[in-house]
Amino acid sequence: MAARPPPMPPARALLLVLAGALLAPREARGVSLWDQGGADEVVTASVRSGDLWIPVKSFDSKNHPEVLNIRIQLESKELIINLERNEGLIASSFTETHYLQDGTDVSRARNYTVILGHCYYHGRVQGYSDSTVSLSTCSGLRGLIMFENETYVLEPMKNATNRYKLFPAKNLKSVWGSCGSHHNTSNLTANNVFLPPSQTWAGRHKRETLKATKYVELVIVADNREFQRQGKDLEKVKQRLIEIANHVDKFYRPLNIRVVLVGVEVWNDIDKCSISQDPFTSLQEFLDWRKMKLLPRKSHDNAQLVSGVYFQGTIIGMAPIMSMCSAEQSGGIVMDHSDSPVGAAVTVAHELGHNFGMNHDTLERGCSCQIAAEKGGCIMNRSTGYPFPMVFSSCSRNDLETSLEKGMGMCLFNLPEVRESFGGQKCGNRFVEEGEECDCGEPEECMNRCCNATTCTLKPDAACAHGLCCEDCQLKPAGTACRDSSNSCDLPEFCTGASPHCPANVYLHDGHSCQGVDGYCYNGICQTHEQQCVTLWGPGAKPAPGICFERVNSAGDPYGNCGKVSKSSYAKCEMRDAKCGKIQCQGGASRPVIGTNAVSIETNIPLQKGGRILCRGTHVYLGDDMPDPGLVLAGTKCADGKICLNRQCQNISVFGVHECAVQCHGRGVCNNRKNCHCEAHWAPPFCDKFGFGGSTDSGPIRQAEARQEAAESNRERGQGQAPVGSQEHASTASLTLIS
Incomplete structure (x- = not known):
């Protein structure tokens, strides 16, 4: 039996060495580690413990250090990777759910500090400021290494001990696919970034809203087919889902968005809703299940289904546009199309982007992407190829900003209690945990003059060190505005005088009349037919008379309907629901202003007393897998005291x-x-x-x-x-x- 290695050095870091010979070594910056089409390279890993180097196979898999350094040894040089455990990834409310043979659900809170150890890391390649790394050490080493506009994948070799593959991401086995971003009654129209700035929600630009960190409390679900494809190994599936979330969190950090995993669920017995090769119906089924079954038992902001089913055509994912935080639509479906979790992670990030209000990057939008298309491009590209995209474009950033200004994502500004994150308590990890008054990082990196970095206590005469309600080390007076209202359905927040943090974001109750607008609040936004007409047709547009909605939407065809009921069939609108179908407008521009793939559908309706009424609808050519985005948005007023919900005109009394x-x-x-x-x-x-x-x-x-x-x-x-x-x-x- 091998001798016990000496204790960890004070720096609390382990050094893993990956040794291997590469056929085409990197000789200078700007040159890929591999020639085009290079084969996978085999490397080995060792762990430094004190002065000893031991194989990874001897490493205690339940002891994952807070700081980790990996050295990849090439033929002519080496890469040093500096990692820190992603402390904010898994919340204390995190649960794992699976099912017994009789269908009984089994949910348990799993303390990763005690049972498995927190084994998910983020970091950088030393000497490369533009680099980013996302790795897990749960079962060996696995993850992404990105630098110099190249992406590499590190994975354990099958049926081999302490042997790893290091290869370009473009070599990943996957299915080429595209996204079917889904638009229906709770979505914004496609390409809404074409909306003129003057037509965005009235109100000031909220700098604090854009600068504040947003938190997405995410649940990831694996369907039964995914469970089968992963060898019916429950732990393997759960670990894969968490690894996907770790990558997604890394992708979103540059946007000041954190992805916090509050739960994973595996349908190991049977699917809990109908999941088929039709992505449209599968999405609807999953979103309905989320609202009716998942939300009542698990609080969260967004849920994504990772499916082992191969969807029809080239679709590998689908999600509603600008639906974040909505009970009905905040979610998406993703086909697990690659051997590596990276593929599904990129698609989850893409569909989550649609939930945030991001549209596809297209040539006519003139998007700026820091990664060339042949090297992956950006995450919101319509199609996913090789290698996978891992960054967001300028268009995505602008779309996100526009969505936030319109009031999207009201649930994202609630600062979670830091003690809810697993990973072990430690002064210097930038999380204020129980017993700490502040935490500004290690002493050598702390820039906060209010906090003693060595003891994580406030300095003399300091009352606070962090938060929107802390200024010059003192609490701001009660009543000081800390978050303005973002639109007519949002409410402002004020400092309490007792806490350095701004209270959680709140907004007007659903069904409340919008101030100064003929509409009702829904999910913190005031939706009106007029606003949607302006979005589609530009300034001067207005809703058409009611007869337009009634005549056009009773057809039940692609140009007049109350939504799709399957891939190729449409629902006719009942008379009472007509204003919840395809929106009908008058005036505005000569053609829709939402993009080159949108066309005008004009209908002339004769009147009994003579004359005609011109009704203007839109049709957007998005493919059979995607519904037309010209449907009236959920929450839009359809009559006095009534609002559009699920393509029906319902009484606001349902909200109470x-x-x-x-x-x-x-x-x-x-x-x-x-x-x-x-x-x-x-x-x-x-x-x-x-x-x-x-x-x-x-x-x-x-x-x-x-x-x-x-x-x-x-x-x-x-x-x-x-x-x-x-x-x-x-x-x-x-x-x-x-x-």
């Missing part, structure tokens, strides 16, 4: 907004958490007493100091304390409710 508003005594509005957001001079929770406005969720609207100063001023004038709701405070009322 009126019952919720009663408790606010006419002095506030109901937010999405069913709590009152009170006017400036009334106190939550029920707006029935004098106070400082706001809600229990979003903080007080007015600063307490303003009231105290006013009271003191009144006493000095001998007037006593004025009522909190007096006219003297009317100037502060501009802070109330929504901008």
